[in-house]
Amino acid sequence: MSKQNMTPSLSDTVRRAIERSLLDGAILPGQIFDERSLAEKFGVSRTPVREAILRLVALGLLQVMPRAGVVVPKLSIKELLSLLEMLAELEGVCAKFAAKRINGEQRKALREALMACEAAATAKHAEDYKDANTRFHEIIYEASKNDWATSQVRALRLRCASYQRSRFDLPGRLDRSLREHAVVVERIEAGDEEGARLAMVEHISVGGRDFAEFVSSVPTDFLSGE
Structure with missing residues:
Protein backbone atom coordinates (compact mmCIF):
# COMPACT_ATOMS: atom_id res chain seq x y z
CA MET A 1 0.00 0.00 0.00
CA SER A 2 1.42 3.42 -0.93
CA LYS A 3 2.08 6.18 1.55
CA GLN A 4 -0.65 8.27 -0.10
CA ASN A 5 -3.21 5.54 0.50
CA MET A 6 -2.08 5.05 4.09
CA THR A 7 -2.28 8.74 5.05
CA PRO A 8 -6.11 8.97 5.31
CA SER A 9 -6.24 5.96 7.64
CA LEU A 10 -3.49 7.43 9.81
CA SER A 11 -5.39 10.71 9.88
CA ASP A 12 -8.56 8.91 10.97
CA THR A 13 -6.64 7.08 13.70
CA VAL A 14 -5.22 10.35 15.05
CA ARG A 15 -8.62 12.05 14.82
CA ARG A 16 -10.33 9.26 16.76
CA ALA A 17 -7.58 9.36 19.39
CA ILE A 18 -8.06 13.10 19.85
CA GLU A 19 -11.84 12.61 20.07
CA ARG A 20 -11.34 9.96 22.78
CA SER A 21 -9.12 12.40 24.65
CA LEU A 22 -11.89 14.99 24.52
CA LEU A 23 -14.44 12.48 25.80
CA ASP A 24 -12.14 11.15 28.53
CA GLY A 25 -11.05 14.59 29.73
CA ALA A 26 -7.41 14.12 28.71
CA ILE A 27 -7.79 17.26 26.58
CA LEU A 28 -9.74 20.10 28.18
CA PRO A 29 -11.16 23.48 27.12
CA GLY A 30 -8.42 26.10 26.98
CA GLN A 31 -5.64 23.52 26.67
CA ILE A 32 -3.05 24.32 23.99
CA PHE A 33 -0.98 21.72 22.16
CA ASP A 34 0.91 21.54 18.86
CA GLU A 35 1.29 19.28 15.85
CA ARG A 36 4.78 18.16 16.80
CA SER A 37 3.82 16.92 20.26
CA LEU A 38 0.83 15.04 18.83
CA ALA A 39 2.95 13.52 16.07
CA GLU A 40 5.45 12.31 18.68
CA LYS A 41 2.67 10.99 20.91
CA ILE A 53 -6.74 18.73 13.29
CA LEU A 54 -8.27 20.42 10.24
CA ARG A 55 -11.22 18.00 10.32
CA LEU A 56 -11.78 18.69 14.02
CA VAL A 57 -11.46 22.44 13.45
CA ALA A 58 -14.20 22.17 10.81
CA LEU A 59 -16.44 20.56 13.46
CA GLY A 60 -15.69 23.35 15.94
CA LEU A 61 -13.92 20.96 18.31
CA LEU A 62 -10.52 22.61 17.94
CA GLN A 63 -9.25 26.06 17.02
CA VAL A 64 -5.92 26.98 15.44
CA MET A 65 -4.08 29.81 17.21
CA PRO A 66 -1.41 31.42 14.99
CA ARG A 67 2.11 31.04 16.44
CA ALA A 68 0.70 29.27 19.51
CA GLY A 69 -0.71 25.92 18.42
CA VAL A 70 -4.12 24.31 18.64
CA VAL A 71 -6.60 24.93 21.43
CA VAL A 72 -9.84 23.38 22.60
CA PRO A 73 -12.08 26.48 22.48
CA LYS A 74 -13.88 27.52 25.63
CA CYS A 94 -32.62 9.92 16.60
CA ALA A 95 -35.10 8.54 19.14
CA LYS A 96 -37.98 9.23 16.74
CA PHE A 97 -36.29 7.34 13.91
CA ALA A 98 -35.32 4.54 16.30
CA ALA A 99 -38.96 4.07 17.28
CA LYS A 100 -39.73 3.54 13.59
CA ARG A 101 -36.70 1.46 12.57
CA ILE A 102 -35.32 -0.45 15.57
CA ASN A 103 -34.85 -4.20 15.04
CA GLY A 104 -35.10 -7.10 17.47
CA GLU A 105 -31.40 -7.28 18.23
CA GLN A 106 -31.26 -3.57 18.96
CA ARG A 107 -34.34 -3.79 21.19
CA LYS A 108 -32.55 -6.42 23.27
CA ALA A 109 -29.36 -4.35 23.42
CA LEU A 110 -31.34 -1.26 24.46
CA ARG A 111 -33.01 -3.20 27.29
CA GLU A 112 -29.62 -4.49 28.43
CA ALA A 113 -28.21 -0.97 28.40
CA LEU A 114 -31.17 0.22 30.46
CA MET A 115 -30.51 -2.57 32.98
CA ALA A 116 -26.85 -1.54 33.16
CA CYS A 117 -27.95 2.04 33.86
CA GLU A 118 -30.27 0.77 36.60
CA ALA A 119 -27.49 -1.25 38.24
CA ALA A 120 -25.13 1.72 38.21
CA ALA A 121 -27.80 4.10 39.53
CA THR A 122 -28.70 1.69 42.33
CA ALA A 123 -25.03 1.44 43.29
CA LYS A 124 -24.67 5.25 43.03
CA HIS A 125 -21.66 4.72 40.78
CA ALA A 126 -21.45 7.73 38.46
CA GLU A 127 -18.57 6.42 36.32
CA ASP A 128 -20.35 3.14 35.59
CA TYR A 129 -23.50 5.09 34.82
CA LYS A 130 -21.62 7.30 32.33
CA ASP A 131 -20.43 4.20 30.48
CA ALA A 132 -23.89 2.61 30.46
CA ASN A 133 -25.43 5.92 29.40
CA THR A 134 -23.05 6.20 26.46
CA ARG A 135 -23.96 2.69 25.36
CA PHE A 136 -27.68 3.47 25.76
CA HIS A 137 -27.49 6.47 23.45
CA GLU A 138 -25.21 4.76 20.92
CA ILE A 139 -27.75 1.97 20.48
CA ILE A 140 -30.44 4.55 19.74
CA TYR A 141 -28.17 6.23 17.18
CA GLU A 142 -27.56 2.89 15.48
CA ALA A 143 -31.27 2.05 15.53
CA SER A 144 -32.15 5.42 13.96
CA LYS A 145 -30.36 4.36 10.76
CA ASN A 146 -29.68 7.99 9.86
CA ASP A 147 -25.98 8.63 9.40
CA TRP A 148 -26.33 12.39 9.07
CA ALA A 149 -28.22 12.81 12.34
CA THR A 150 -25.90 10.50 14.26
CA SER A 151 -22.74 12.17 12.96
CA GLN A 152 -24.09 15.57 14.00
CA VAL A 153 -25.21 14.43 17.44
CA ARG A 154 -21.86 12.74 18.10
CA ALA A 155 -20.04 15.95 17.16
CA LEU A 156 -22.22 17.94 19.56
CA ARG A 157 -21.64 15.41 22.34
CA LEU A 158 -17.90 15.72 21.79
CA ARG A 159 -18.16 19.52 21.94
CA CYS A 160 -20.10 19.38 25.21
CA ARG A 176 -33.80 11.07 37.36
CA SER A 177 -31.80 10.06 34.30
CA LEU A 178 -32.75 6.42 34.81
CA ARG A 179 -36.47 7.26 34.99
CA GLU A 180 -36.16 9.30 31.81
CA HIS A 181 -34.33 6.45 30.06
CA ALA A 182 -37.16 4.08 30.97
CA VAL A 183 -39.72 6.41 29.37
CA VAL A 184 -37.61 6.69 26.20
CA VAL A 185 -37.36 2.88 25.95
CA GLU A 186 -41.11 2.49 26.53
CA ARG A 187 -41.91 4.93 23.70
CA ILE A 188 -39.40 3.37 21.30
CA GLU A 189 -40.63 -0.16 21.98
CA ALA A 190 -44.21 1.00 21.43
CA GLY A 191 -43.28 2.47 18.05
CA ASP A 192 -44.46 5.87 19.30
CA GLU A 193 -42.27 8.11 17.14
CA GLU A 194 -43.40 11.50 18.45
CA GLY A 195 -43.56 10.22 22.02
CA ALA A 196 -39.99 8.92 21.75
CA ARG A 197 -38.81 12.24 20.37
CA LEU A 198 -40.46 14.28 23.12
CA ALA A 199 -39.21 11.92 25.85
CA MET A 200 -35.65 12.21 24.59
CA VAL A 201 -35.81 16.00 24.27
CA GLU A 202 -37.08 16.16 27.85
CA HIS A 203 -34.26 13.85 28.94
CA ILE A 204 -31.48 15.91 27.34
CA SER A 205 -32.85 19.40 27.92
CA VAL A 206 -31.36 21.49 30.70
CA GLY A 207 -33.39 24.51 31.70
CA GLY A 208 -34.23 26.76 34.61
CA ARG A 209 -32.95 25.55 37.97
CA ASP A 210 -31.44 22.44 36.38
CA PHE A 211 -29.33 24.60 34.09
CA ALA A 212 -28.16 26.73 37.01
CA GLU A 213 -27.13 23.60 38.90
CA PHE A 214 -25.47 22.23 35.80
CA VAL A 215 -23.46 25.41 35.20
CA THR A 220 -14.99 28.16 35.76
CA ASP A 221 -11.78 27.96 33.74
CA PHE A 222 -13.68 26.00 31.06
CA LEU A 223 -15.93 29.00 30.39
CA SER A 224 -15.08 31.98 28.22
CA GLY A 225 -15.82 35.47 29.45
CA GLU A 226 -18.07 36.31 26.50
Whole structure:
Protein backbone atom coordinates (compact mmCIF):
# COMPACT_ATOMS: atom_id res chain seq x y z
CA MET A 1 0.00 0.00 0.00
CA SER A 2 1.42 3.42 -0.93
CA LYS A 3 2.08 6.18 1.55
CA GLN A 4 -0.65 8.27 -0.10
CA ASN A 5 -3.21 5.54 0.50
CA MET A 6 -2.08 5.05 4.09
CA THR A 7 -2.28 8.74 5.05
CA PRO A 8 -6.11 8.97 5.31
CA SER A 9 -6.24 5.96 7.64
CA LEU A 10 -3.49 7.43 9.81
CA SER A 11 -5.39 10.71 9.88
CA ASP A 12 -8.56 8.91 10.97
CA THR A 13 -6.64 7.08 13.70
CA VAL A 14 -5.22 10.35 15.05
CA ARG A 15 -8.62 12.05 14.82
CA ARG A 16 -10.33 9.26 16.76
CA ALA A 17 -7.58 9.36 19.39
CA ILE A 18 -8.06 13.10 19.85
CA GLU A 19 -11.84 12.61 20.07
CA ARG A 20 -11.34 9.96 22.78
CA SER A 21 -9.12 12.40 24.65
CA LEU A 22 -11.89 14.99 24.52
CA LEU A 23 -14.44 12.48 25.80
CA ASP A 24 -12.14 11.15 28.53
CA GLY A 25 -11.05 14.59 29.73
CA ALA A 26 -7.41 14.12 28.71
CA ILE A 27 -7.79 17.26 26.58
CA LEU A 28 -9.74 20.10 28.18
CA PRO A 29 -11.16 23.48 27.12
CA GLY A 30 -8.42 26.10 26.98
CA GLN A 31 -5.64 23.52 26.67
CA ILE A 32 -3.05 24.32 23.99
CA PHE A 33 -0.98 21.72 22.16
CA ASP A 34 0.91 21.54 18.86
CA GLU A 35 1.29 19.28 15.85
CA ARG A 36 4.78 18.16 16.80
CA SER A 37 3.82 16.92 20.26
CA LEU A 38 0.83 15.04 18.83
CA ALA A 39 2.95 13.52 16.07
CA GLU A 40 5.45 12.31 18.68
CA LYS A 41 2.67 10.99 20.91
CA PHE A 42 1.05 8.94 18.15
CA GLY A 43 4.29 7.98 16.38
CA VAL A 44 3.30 9.48 13.02
CA SER A 45 4.44 12.31 10.80
CA ARG A 46 2.93 15.77 11.14
CA THR A 47 0.89 15.39 7.91
CA PRO A 48 -1.83 13.03 9.28
CA VAL A 49 -1.88 15.06 12.51
CA ARG A 50 -2.47 18.24 10.51
CA GLU A 51 -5.26 16.55 8.51
CA ALA A 52 -6.92 15.29 11.69
CA ILE A 53 -6.74 18.73 13.29
CA LEU A 54 -8.27 20.42 10.24
CA ARG A 55 -11.22 18.00 10.32
CA LEU A 56 -11.78 18.69 14.02
CA VAL A 57 -11.46 22.44 13.45
CA ALA A 58 -14.20 22.17 10.81
CA LEU A 59 -16.44 20.56 13.46
CA GLY A 60 -15.69 23.35 15.94
CA LEU A 61 -13.92 20.96 18.31
CA LEU A 62 -10.52 22.61 17.94
CA GLN A 63 -9.25 26.06 17.02
CA VAL A 64 -5.92 26.98 15.44
CA MET A 65 -4.08 29.81 17.21
CA PRO A 66 -1.41 31.42 14.99
CA ARG A 67 2.11 31.04 16.44
CA ALA A 68 0.70 29.27 19.51
CA GLY A 69 -0.71 25.92 18.42
CA VAL A 70 -4.12 24.31 18.64
CA VAL A 71 -6.60 24.93 21.43
CA VAL A 72 -9.84 23.38 22.60
CA PRO A 73 -12.08 26.48 22.48
CA LYS A 74 -13.88 27.52 25.63
CA LEU A 75 -17.62 28.08 25.55
CA SER A 76 -19.60 30.93 27.04
CA ILE A 77 -22.68 30.07 29.07
CA LYS A 78 -24.83 31.31 26.17
CA GLU A 79 -22.96 29.09 23.69
CA LEU A 80 -23.19 26.10 26.01
CA LEU A 81 -26.96 26.53 26.35
CA SER A 82 -27.32 26.81 22.57
CA LEU A 83 -25.33 23.63 22.01
CA LEU A 84 -27.37 21.74 24.60
CA GLU A 85 -30.59 22.92 22.95
CA MET A 86 -29.40 21.58 19.59
CA LEU A 87 -28.18 18.37 21.19
CA ALA A 88 -31.61 17.77 22.71
CA GLU A 89 -33.37 18.28 19.38
CA LEU A 90 -31.01 15.99 17.45
CA GLU A 91 -31.15 13.31 20.14
CA GLY A 92 -34.93 13.57 19.86
CA VAL A 93 -34.76 13.03 16.10
CA CYS A 94 -32.62 9.92 16.60
CA ALA A 95 -35.10 8.54 19.14
CA LYS A 96 -37.98 9.23 16.74
CA PHE A 97 -36.29 7.34 13.91
CA ALA A 98 -35.32 4.54 16.30
CA ALA A 99 -38.96 4.07 17.28
CA LYS A 100 -39.73 3.54 13.59
CA ARG A 101 -36.70 1.46 12.57
CA ILE A 102 -35.32 -0.45 15.57
CA ASN A 103 -34.85 -4.20 15.04
CA GLY A 104 -35.10 -7.10 17.47
CA GLU A 105 -31.40 -7.28 18.23
CA GLN A 106 -31.26 -3.57 18.96
CA ARG A 107 -34.34 -3.79 21.19
CA LYS A 108 -32.55 -6.42 23.27
CA ALA A 109 -29.36 -4.35 23.42
CA LEU A 110 -31.34 -1.26 24.46
CA ARG A 111 -33.01 -3.20 27.29
CA GLU A 112 -29.62 -4.49 28.43
CA ALA A 113 -28.21 -0.97 28.40
CA LEU A 114 -31.17 0.22 30.46
CA MET A 115 -30.51 -2.57 32.98
CA ALA A 116 -26.85 -1.54 33.16
CA CYS A 117 -27.95 2.04 33.86
CA GLU A 118 -30.27 0.77 36.60
CA ALA A 119 -27.49 -1.25 38.24
CA ALA A 120 -25.13 1.72 38.21
CA ALA A 121 -27.80 4.10 39.53
CA THR A 122 -28.70 1.69 42.33
CA ALA A 123 -25.03 1.44 43.29
CA LYS A 124 -24.67 5.25 43.03
CA HIS A 125 -21.66 4.72 40.78
CA ALA A 126 -21.45 7.73 38.46
CA GLU A 127 -18.57 6.42 36.32
CA ASP A 128 -20.35 3.14 35.59
CA TYR A 129 -23.50 5.09 34.82
CA LYS A 130 -21.62 7.30 32.33
CA ASP A 131 -20.43 4.20 30.48
CA ALA A 132 -23.89 2.61 30.46
CA ASN A 133 -25.43 5.92 29.40
CA THR A 134 -23.05 6.20 26.46
CA ARG A 135 -23.96 2.69 25.36
CA PHE A 136 -27.68 3.47 25.76
CA HIS A 137 -27.49 6.47 23.45
CA GLU A 138 -25.21 4.76 20.92
CA ILE A 139 -27.75 1.97 20.48
CA ILE A 140 -30.44 4.55 19.74
CA TYR A 141 -28.17 6.23 17.18
CA GLU A 142 -27.56 2.89 15.48
CA ALA A 143 -31.27 2.05 15.53
CA SER A 144 -32.15 5.42 13.96
CA LYS A 145 -30.36 4.36 10.76
CA ASN A 146 -29.68 7.99 9.86
CA ASP A 147 -25.98 8.63 9.40
CA TRP A 148 -26.33 12.39 9.07
CA ALA A 149 -28.22 12.81 12.34
CA THR A 150 -25.90 10.50 14.26
CA SER A 151 -22.74 12.17 12.96
CA GLN A 152 -24.09 15.57 14.00
CA VAL A 153 -25.21 14.43 17.44
CA ARG A 154 -21.86 12.74 18.10
CA ALA A 155 -20.04 15.95 17.16
CA LEU A 156 -22.22 17.94 19.56
CA ARG A 157 -21.64 15.41 22.34
CA LEU A 158 -17.90 15.72 21.79
CA ARG A 159 -18.16 19.52 21.94
CA CYS A 160 -20.10 19.38 25.21
CA ALA A 161 -18.22 16.45 26.78
CA SER A 162 -15.95 18.42 29.09
CA TYR A 163 -18.87 20.47 30.34
CA GLN A 164 -21.12 17.48 31.03
CA ARG A 165 -18.53 15.29 32.74
CA SER A 166 -19.76 16.15 36.25
CA ARG A 167 -23.45 16.18 35.40
CA PHE A 168 -24.12 12.77 36.93
CA ASP A 169 -22.50 13.92 40.19
CA LEU A 170 -25.38 16.33 40.79
CA PRO A 171 -27.76 15.22 43.59
CA GLY A 172 -30.53 12.96 42.31
CA ARG A 173 -29.34 13.10 38.69
CA LEU A 174 -28.68 9.35 38.33
CA ASP A 175 -32.16 8.37 39.47
CA ARG A 176 -33.80 11.07 37.36
CA SER A 177 -31.80 10.06 34.30
CA LEU A 178 -32.75 6.42 34.81
CA ARG A 179 -36.47 7.26 34.99
CA GLU A 180 -36.16 9.30 31.81
CA HIS A 181 -34.33 6.45 30.06
CA ALA A 182 -37.16 4.08 30.97
CA VAL A 183 -39.72 6.41 29.37
CA VAL A 184 -37.61 6.69 26.20
CA VAL A 185 -37.36 2.88 25.95
CA GLU A 186 -41.11 2.49 26.53
CA ARG A 187 -41.91 4.93 23.70
CA ILE A 188 -39.40 3.37 21.30
CA GLU A 189 -40.63 -0.16 21.98
CA ALA A 190 -44.21 1.00 21.43
CA GLY A 191 -43.28 2.47 18.05
CA ASP A 192 -44.46 5.87 19.30
CA GLU A 193 -42.27 8.11 17.14
CA GLU A 194 -43.40 11.50 18.45
CA GLY A 195 -43.56 10.22 22.02
CA ALA A 196 -39.99 8.92 21.75
CA ARG A 197 -38.81 12.24 20.37
CA LEU A 198 -40.46 14.28 23.12
CA ALA A 199 -39.21 11.92 25.85
CA MET A 200 -35.65 12.21 24.59
CA VAL A 201 -35.81 16.00 24.27
CA GLU A 202 -37.08 16.16 27.85
CA HIS A 203 -34.26 13.85 28.94
CA ILE A 204 -31.48 15.91 27.34
CA SER A 205 -32.85 19.40 27.92
CA VAL A 206 -31.36 21.49 30.70
CA GLY A 207 -33.39 24.51 31.70
CA GLY A 208 -34.23 26.76 34.61
CA ARG A 209 -32.95 25.55 37.97
CA ASP A 210 -31.44 22.44 36.38
CA PHE A 211 -29.33 24.60 34.09
CA ALA A 212 -28.16 26.73 37.01
CA GLU A 213 -27.13 23.60 38.90
CA PHE A 214 -25.47 22.23 35.80
CA VAL A 215 -23.46 25.41 35.20
CA SER A 216 -22.38 25.43 38.84
CA SER A 217 -20.78 22.02 38.26
CA VAL A 218 -18.69 23.27 35.31
CA PRO A 219 -15.13 24.39 36.20
CA THR A 220 -14.99 28.16 35.76
CA ASP A 221 -11.78 27.96 33.74
CA PHE A 222 -13.68 26.00 31.06
CA LEU A 223 -15.93 29.00 30.39
CA SER A 224 -15.08 31.98 28.22
CA GLY A 225 -15.82 35.47 29.45
CA GLU A 226 -18.07 36.31 26.50
